[in-house]
Amino acid sequence: MATLMVMTFSSCCSQRPSISLVHPTKKATEAKNTNWREGLNSSLFVWWTQPPLMADVSEVVKRSMNINEKLGPRLKAAAEQNAILRIGWTNAGDPVPKNGELGLCPALPEGARLRALGVLGSWVAAFGTGGSFTIQGDAGSFLGAANQGTTIVCERMAGHYTGYHMETGSITVLDGTGDDTGACMSGGTLVVRGASGARIGGGMSGGLIVIHGDVGPDPGAGMTGGRIVINGRCPSPPPGVVLRPLAKKEVTEINKLLDDESLHVPSDAVCLTVQEGLLVERAGFAVSSGDLGQVGLLNEDKAPLRPYQTVDTVALIGLDEEVQSLALPLPMLPLVENGTTMNAGKDSAAVIGDVLNRHPAMVSQSPRAVDVLLIGMDNLLDVAKELPSAGGFALDLDRLPAMNAEQLDGLLVALRSLAKERVPVIFVEAISRIQALHTKAAYHGAQLAMARIEDGSGISEAASLPMTGRSKKEHLAGTTTQSGLLLGFSASGHDLAVLMASGVDVVSCAAPMAETEDIAYWLKGTQDDLGDELRRVGLSSIDMLDRKHLRALDHETAAVSGLRLAGYGRPLPHWFAR
Structure with a gap:
């Protein structure tokens, strides 16, 4: 051959x-130099990654x-x-x-x-x-x-989340796996010989997992379908999961599927399946209590510009020379489910197509050449098909498993290898974790760190302004990483001006309507409104907006934002307290 x-x-x-199995009572140095795994209770193993x-x-x-x-x-x-x-x-x-x-x-x-x-x-x-x-x-x-x-065959050990979100295919690991093996599987076959960690098959909805060894706590946690077959010691499953013996017919069926005598399942193996129960609708999390309507914009030093005077509203995503920057006609990246929505129809006016064609969007499906593909668990299976045509990609870190620096580097390498050359990268994460977001984005060289306001914490837009400013000063100063906000409402020109003045570089929000032509009118109207705001305060560019141009119009907004209270002319006294 x-x-x-x-x-x-x-x-x-x-x-x-490097990855090693470590006993919690042994030092890492002993674990690296001795072969002590045999004969120990594998449920006591934890996974240790040497950074x-x-x-x-x-x-x-x-x-x-x-x-x-x-x-x-x-x-x-x-x-x-x-x-x-x-x-x-x-x-x-x-x-x-x-x-x-x-x-x-x-x-x-x-x-x-x-x-x-x-x-x-x-x-x-x-x-x-x-x-x-x-x-x-x-x-x-x-x-x-x-x-x-x-x-896929791994002849030795594999780490956490082996087979994560697998739909079809097969994965065989011959010397044990870490935690969350087979998490969120919807199909396919995953076989492990050796010990496996906690939450085996967590959140899986289909497929088959076979473990020839002991498993850690919470096996099958949150599963809604599929089977987990365990030929070894298994702790009591969590609520909603049933542990039962395998039927003879199942043993025959599984062994025929495995097609490898060394991996065949014995008749005394046990099986974890879903226990039918009540489906209760979840109440959801807290939402933000307001918008930016109580933040005013003024300029005490300059007279308004002429109403016909041209102003600059263009923003860039990607300030490094090594990146192919995305130019935005206004500092907003509209959030649209499908990129085809941004394609004007044959019967649409030429101006509609002109507005849409030059305006990038952040989409989950069918990105255009100028669009950013937002990647989360819901569209992870479509990445190989969708990403090569996108103009950039955004990682929704709230919709993906928590990852350390090495794991995030691995994902970025895989995605950059699939994407066009030198496309910008965006990290999206909760506003309540904005410092961690900015730290990660700067460390991994992301072009934009975008904080999601509606993260369940209830933090308002006004309260997010000082949080963003402080974190940006501490973690992004001296880097080319920009800061952004993902709003829970559709932004107006006034909202964009306020956020630019507070130090935000790019804003993203959902379009207020779903029709293509309506989105074009909204984008053009928002750009005109932003231009009017700039002319009113005597500024010719969004780059000239600064925090000094902002005023809190009520006491509550001043209290949470640290902005100067209109009329009082200063921030409230508690912002100066040590």
Whole structure:
């Protein structure tokens, strides 16, 4: 059989992200140097990830991107020749194991065959639609996430969230997995030989999980469908999950599906399934109590501009020279479910198409070339299809599992390998976690950090202004990362002017209507209103807006925002208290 090989990189850094099983009573140094796993209760294991040194991070990311870049054009040719692409060997066949590379081989196509050697990082072989991927070594978290047809085999351990949100395909891990294995699966087959961590199959709605080993606490938590078969010790399941023996017919069916005698399920294995119960409608979280109507805009130093004078309302997403910036006619990124809504119809006036075509939007489906694809759990399975046509992407961190720096790097490598070159990246997260959001965005080089107002905390728009300003000064000063707000209401020109004056760079909000022509009229009207606000206060550009132009029009707004109270001329005294 012909074999194609990928050029590899020498392992020049001694410390890379590595995954080990650690007993809580043993020191990490002992765990790394002794083989003490055999005979211990696997339910006591916790997953420990050795973080890379900061100096190594950019190098690991660059190496990972380079591997994906080289793989891209070879995958199709290798599939046509029925050849295997190899990662971790030289052209002469000598082993050069990988050590920490992450986000490798996203969206594997039908017919692709890959084999990797070494310890790989997070988000390996994610978004696959076919082919096969074998790892001779360990894998990090999110192995095979959003799988839709790829056959994945990991010959040693895998980290947390193995098979996350898998729809079809199969994943086999031969030496144990971490927490949340098979979380949010809707289909496919996941087989683990060895111990697995907490919340196995959490939130799954379909598919089959087979564990030949002990599992951690809360198995099947929140599951609404599917089966979890456990050939080992299993703690009591949480409410809503039933533990029962397997029927003979099920044993035969599962073993036929596995098609590997070494992984066959014995008759005394147990099965976790959903217990039918009452469906109770959830009440939801607190919402913001107001808008920005009680914040005034004035300029004591300048006279109004002429009503016909041109003003600059253009904003950019992406200030780095290395990024292909997105130009916004006004500092607003409308939130639209489907990008096709922004396409003018054949019978629409030319001016409608002109307004829509030059205005990017943030969409969840069918992005245009200028749109930003908002990525969350709901559309994770569509990423491989949708992302290549988008002008940028936004990670909805509230709608994805919590990730550490290495895991987030892995996801970014995978997504950047699928996206167009040099597109801007946006992080979206709750306003109540704005400091963590700004820290992450600056560390990972995101172009925009956008805080969501409606996060369930009830924090108002006025209260978010000082929170944003303080965090921006502390975490984004000296970087090219911009700050943004995702509002819970449709912004007006006045709202945009107030937010720009408070230091926000870009605003996003849902369009107040769903029809294409109505959205065009709303965008044009908002731009005109913003221009009128600028002319009224004597400013020719949104870049000239500053906090000194803002006034709180009532006592409550002044109390929560720290703005000067109109008439009083100063912030309220408690803002000066130490």
